[in-house]
Amino acid sequence: MTNRERLYLFDTTLRDGAQTAGVDFSVEDKRLIATLLDQLGLDYVEGGYPGANPTDTSFFSERPSLQRAKFTAFGMTKRAGRSASNDPGLAPLLDAPVDAICLVAKSWDFHVKVALGVSNEENLESIADSVKAVAARGREPLIDCEHFFDGYKANPAYAVSCVKTALEAGARWAVLCDTNGGTLPHEVGRIVGELIAQGVPGERLGIHAHNDTEQAVANSLAAVNAGVRQIQGTLNGLGERCGNANLVSLIPTLLLKPEFADRFEIGVSLEGLTGITHVSRTLDEVLNRSPNRYAPYVGESAFASKAGIHVSALLKDPRTYEHVPPESVGNTRRISVSDQAGKSNIVARLEAAGLHVDPQDERIGRLLEVVKEREFLRLFL
């Protein structure tokens, strides 16, 4: 029926998102959010790092009831000089009741030398052995290639060999991470293209973008256009420093913009998409934060119109000033009445309240005058 390619979505709200300053999930919060993500249609829900802190250890002691999403644990590849079966960091991951295990590995030779203090070859061995240990326990292995883009710029051959080693050892996915978040979309497109040209299959590559130049969403789309088939991100763009790629912006774009919707199928349905505003706001509630009213698609202002000239056209046909219908993402159109308004705003608000009035009624004009006068006076109060 469809010859669209499958694009996979990997959520890391409960792991990378938990690194956000001021964010502190309880075990109950994690269970609630995991369930919401599963219902929305995410393919992977990364729950945290079992063994790293009491919350994550407790969360992973009992599987949340997920219908579709693969429950995923995060951790690090084994240390050099130890066998995977004898690595205390890896043991709690291998024992966790999960479907998949995502291990972060160094792919920048500078980090291998300075942070790990091991040889490039030892790091490749750690990647291969760790992937094999995960597969041997019947879990799906993923490798997050940390600093892949910076590593590629410094030593392309080594960064590529980290990806190839992971895939040859049996990783389902090698995820290209822009860990510092400083890479620009055209660089992501070029580097992913070069990697695929060296024989690495795009359907086994993912992208993990950070938002330090406010382009995590753009970088994710650039990577998809260049051939990767998994996107990692978080709800509301939570994440360390400036955050991760915002899945709440990416999902509507993938489903509603023909450039992506015609080419790709994702686990979220158009019906599921109507719940995304609710999911975004529920996360804010859990975190006791007020929602960002300017958030694309789901913010209170995303479909708000104030100017009278916009409103009169909107009422004739919403497509005049809306790039997508607000109901497609579970949001609503808002028409404000202010000193910037015209008669159309007043008529629209009265209609919304169930009052049918003739737009030519002279009382509409008088009402508008009162509003404008009060707005003006308010400036001086």
Ligand SMILES: [Zn+2]
């Ligand atoms: Zn990250």
